[in-house]
Amino acid sequence: MKKISTILFAALVTATFLSSCKKTSSNETTTVSTPPFQIGQPISPGNLAAGAYKGTMTTGNTYNLQGDFTIPIGDTVLLQAGVKVCVSPGVTIIVKGVLISLGTPSQPNWFTSCGTTKVDVPSSNPNSDPAFASPGILWTGINCDTSCTLCDLRWTHVEFTGATFLNTEPFVGGASGSASYSILFQRPTGDLIFTDSWIYGCDDDCIRIQQGRLYLARNTLEKMGYLGGDGLNAKHGSQGDMAYNLCIGNATNSTKASDKGSGPYVECNINMYNNTYVNCGYRQASPTSRGSDIDIEQGARGLIYNNLIVNCRNGIRVGDGQNGIPMPDTANVHIGNNYYYADSIREINQGFPTQAGTWTKISAYIIPANITTAWNLNLSEPFYNPPYDDSAYSAPLSAATANNPMFDGYTLPAPTPTGSGPTYFGLGCINSAEDGVSVKGSTFTFHLVSGSPAIGKGYTGFSAFANIANPVTADVKNAQFAPIVSAPGVDIGCYQVNNSGNQH
Numbered sequence: 001m002k003k004i005s006t007i008l009f010a011a012l013v014t015a016t017f018l019s020s021c022k023k024t025s026s027n028e029t030t031t032v033s034t035p036p037f038q039i040g041q042p043i044s045p046g047n048l049a050a051g052a053y054k055g056t057m058t059t060g061n062t063y064n065l066q067g068d069f070t071i072p073i074g075d076t077v078l079l080q081a082g083v084k085v086c087v088s089p090g091v092t093i094i095v096k097g098v099l100i101s102l103g104t105p106s107q108p109n110w111f112t113s114c115g116t117t118k119v120d121v122p123s124s125n126p127n128s129d130p131a132f133a134s135p136g137i138l139w140t141g142i143n144c145d146t147s148c149t150l151c152d153l154r155w156t157h158v159e160f161t162g163a164t165f166l167n168t169e170p171f172v173g174g175a176s177g178s179a180s181y182s183i184l185f186q187r188p189t190g191d192l193i194f195t196d197s198w199i200y201g202c203d204d205d206c207i208r209i210q211q212g213r214l215y216l217a218r219n220t221l222e223k224m225g226y227l228g229g230d231g232l233n234a235k236h237g238s239q240g241d242m243a244y245n246l247c248i249g250n251a252t253n254s255t256k257a258s259d260k261g262s263g264p265y266v267e268c269n270i271n272m273y274n275n276t277y278v279n280c281g282y283r284q285a286s287p288t289s290r291g292s293d294i295d296i297e298q299g300a301r302g303l304i305y306n307n308l309i310v311n312c313r314n315g316i317r318v319g320d321g322q323n324g325i326p327m328p329d330t331a332n333v334h335i336g337n338n339y340y341y342a343d344s345i346r347e348i349n350q351g352f353p354t355q356a357g358t359w360t361k362i363s364a365y366i367i368p369a370n371i372t373t374a375w376n377l378n379l380s381e382p383f384y385n386p387p388y389d390d391s392a393y394s395a396p397l398s399a400a401t402a403n404n405p406m407f408d409g410y411t412l413p414a415p416t417p418t419g420s421g422p423t424y425f426g427l428g429c430i431n432s433a434e435d436g437v438s439v440k441g442s443t444f445t446f447h448l449v450s451g452s453p454a455i456g457k458g459y460t461g462f463s464a465f466a467n468i469a470n471p472v473t474a475d476v477k478n479a480q481f482a483p484i485v486s487a488p489g490v491d492i493g494c495y496q497v498n499n500s501g502n503q504h
Contacts, residue, residue: 036058036059036080036081037078037080037102038056038058038078038080039055039056039076039077039078039100040054040055040056040075040076040078041055041056042055042056042057042058043055043056043057043058043063043077045057045058045061045062045063046062046063046064047064047066048063048064048065048066048067048069049066049067050066050067050068050069051067051069051070052070052071052072052075053069053070053071053075053077054071054072054075054076054077054097055077055078056077056078056079056080057077057078057079057080057083057085058080058083059080059081059082059083059107060082060083061083061084062083062084062085062086062114063083063084063085063086064086064088064114065085065086065087065088065091065093066088066091067088067091068091068092068093068094068169069087069091069092069093069094070094070096070170071094071095071096071097071098071099072096072097073096073097073147074097075097075098076097076098076099076100077097077098077099077100078100078101078102079100079101079102079103079109079156080102081102081103081104081106081107081108081109081155082103082104082107082108082109083101083103083109083110084109084110084112084114085109085110085111085112086112086113086114087111087112087113087138087139088138088139089113089138089139089163090138090139090140090163090166091139091140092139092140092141092143092165092169092174092180093111093140093141093142093143094143094145094169094170094171094174095142095143095144095145095148095151096145096147096148096171097147097148097149098148098149098150098151098152099142099144099148099150099151099152099153100150100151100152100153100481101152101153101154101155101156102154102155103153103154103155103156103197104155105155105196105503107155108155108156108157108198109153109155109156109157110156110157110159111142111156111157111158111159112157112158112159112160113138113139113159113160116130116138116159116160117130118130118131118159118200118201119131129201129223130160130201131160131200131201131202131222131223132162132201132203132223132226137160137161137162137163137201137202137203137226138160138163139160139161139163140161140162140163140164140165140169140180141158141161141162141180141181141182141183141184141202142158142161142182142183142184143169143171143173143174143180143181143184144171144183144184144185144186144187144190144192145171145172145186146171146172146186146187147187148185148186148187148190149187149189149190149191150190150191150193150481151183151185151190151191151192151193151194152191152193152481152483153183153193153194153195153197154193154194154195154196154197154483155195155196155197156197156198157197157198157199157200158182158183158197158198158199158200159198159199159200159201160200160201161180161181161182161199161201161202161203161206162179162180162181162182162201162202162203162204162226163180163203164177164178164179164180165177165178165180172186173186173210179203179204180203180204181202181204181205181206181207181208182199182202182206182207183206183207183208184207184208184210185207185208185209185210185211185212185214186209186210186211186212187211187212188211188212188237188263188265188266189212189213190211190212190213191212191213191214191215192207192209192212192213192214192215192216192240193214193215193481193482193483194207194214194215194216194217194219195215195216195217195218195219195483195484196217196218196219196503196504197219197220198219198220198221198222198504199219199220199221199222199224200222200223201222201223201224202223202224202225202226202229203225203226203229204225204226204228204229205224205225205229205230205231205233206221206224206225206229206230206231206232206233207231207232207233208233208235209232209233209234209235209238210235210236210237210238210261211235211236211237211238211261211263211265212237212238212240213238213239213240214234214238214239214240214241214242214270215240215241215465215483215485216232216240216241216242216243216245217241217242217243217244217245217483217485217486218243218244218245218486218494218501218502218503218504219245219246219502219504220245220246220248220502220504221245221246221247221248221250221254222248222249222250223248223249223250224247224249224250224251224254225250225251225252225283225284226251226283227251227283227284228251228252228283228284229251229252230251230252230253230254230256230295231247231250231252231253231254231255231256232245232254232255232256233253233256233258234256234257234258234268234270234300235258235259235260235261235268236258236259236260236261236262236263236265236267236268236299237261237263237265237266237268238257238266238268238269238270239266239268239269239270239465240270240271240465241270241271241272241273241464241465241485242255242270242271242272242273242275243271243272243273243274243275243464243486243488244274244275244486244489244494244501244502245275245276245494245502246275246276246278246446246494246502246504247275247276247277247278247280247293248277248278248279248280249278249279249280250277250280250281250292251280251281251282251283251284252281252283252284252292252295253292253293253294253295253317254275254277254280254292254293254294255270255272255275255293255294255295256294256295256296256297257269257270257272257295257296257297257300257301257302257328258295258296258297258298258299258300259298259299259300259301259326259328259329260298260299267299267300267301267329268299268300268301268302269300269301269302269332269465270296270300270302270465271302271303271304271462271464271465272294272302272303272304272305272307273303273304273305273306273307273462273464273488273489274305274306274307274458274486274488274489274492274493274494274496274501275294275307275308275493275494276307276308276310276446276493276494276495276502277292277293277294277307277308277309277310277312278310278311278312278410278446279310279311279312279414280292280293280312280313281293281312281313281314282313284313292312292313292314292317293307293309293312293314293315293316294307294309294316294317294338295316295317295319296317296318296319296328296333297317297318297319297325297326297327297328298319298325298326298327298328299326299327299328299329300328300329300333301328301329301332301333302332302333302334303334303335303462304316304333304334304335304336304338304364305334305335305336305337305338305458305459305462305488306337306338306457306458306459306488306489306491306492306493307338307339307492307493308338308339308341308405308454308492308493308494309338309339309340309341310341310342310405310412311341311342311343311347311412311414312342312347313347313350314350314353315340315350315351315352315353315360315364315365316335316338316360316364316365317353317360318330318333318335318359318360319359327359330359334462335360335364336364336459337366337457337458337459337492338364338365338366338492339365339366339403339405339454339457339492339493340365340366340403341402341403341404341405341412342400342401343400343401343412343413343414344400345397345399345400347400348399348400351365352364366403366454366457366492401413403453404453405448405452405453405454405492405493406448406449406451406452406453406454407445407446407447407448407449408445408446408447408448408449409444409445409446409447410444410445410446446493446494446495447495447497448491448492448493448495448497450497454491454492454493455491455492455497456490456491457491457492458488458489458490458491458492459488460487460488460489460490462488463487463488464485464486464487464488486500486501489501
């Protein structure tokens, strides 16, 4: 009897299955759902003690890192969409293998100090701002060792990093007492991909690329550096693109290329295009000549096009070889079609920075014509080393507030923030429903409106570096981990009027 029942049950299941698969009409379509990608076994959510980990953090779960979290050589940790990683104070994430975070627009991922509240208003005092000071800078950051072959973060928040290493950590660059970065990458044949993501707050450099292939694009980068430090800082052995990023309230140079370093690696070669920089450079105490938006120096090369620079302390900086710092590879530095706006005459006069330590390129900017005339620049020179006396070239007062790029959600001239001096001015000022994301329609947004003089002024006669368009590593061989590469845009800045570019 048991045998007969089993046969009947099997027949019923088969009939039901066939019936459910049968089309009932010629218009019926079948949709096949794709399960979330998974590598290895799931990592159980909840509290994670210090130790080595591999596998998948699963959708919708929270993971509390209570000690150093290490991904060994040959292992991978993957985050599905909608994962929150709460990192305890002083904890370090060490990547010797592979780290992949597959957030989505509707389900971003988080590496953060849970319970710490962001402050986005521009009048904040950095000495008490959680982006920099207690209770901020709570954990160190994501530290990729020289063995890390791939760090791929997309639609992912990284917040409140930069804590000092309390002990010497087991990776290159983790010396006790040194400041950490939000993300450190240092493998010349490895791939760092950081796209459509967010960084909020750090003490020193935010992303430091000692060596590696990189693609850093369409991100929102807010309050990078406390009283110094750069935003995206690439060194000797680094090649790739920094494109379509919104950089706001950063301490010093927001995007930087420097061939500083040694070893048999490639020359630092970075394309910086279609980025938007707002209120940058005002927390750098010394030296004051730093670019505050774009900086290229020490033998580096690259293309710098289509960037929108608004109310930054200085213009584009090309190092001039003084103070023992080598010149960049000027024969291979190409700059043009960048757009400069400033509320004050002081900032206009620093469009071509006057302090010692800076050259710049005459074709660097699309700016009001009367400024170039007033400066009486030597247009025969490929690079311009300006006089260090501001009075030697002063732009007319009418230059201030000229060329308003016309943002959809940020009024120019900007309101004067409370407080005074570089310590208080130029902090971040993004504020919206999603905790710092610049979404169209929120309090402060930076899309160009119809009639903006920055529309259609971009140069597209070059290509993205895209040297990691198909990353293949010893650990992960899967084309889905390649970045979506954005070509140069026809409009100045990170937001294109056809809704391409930065999607925040």
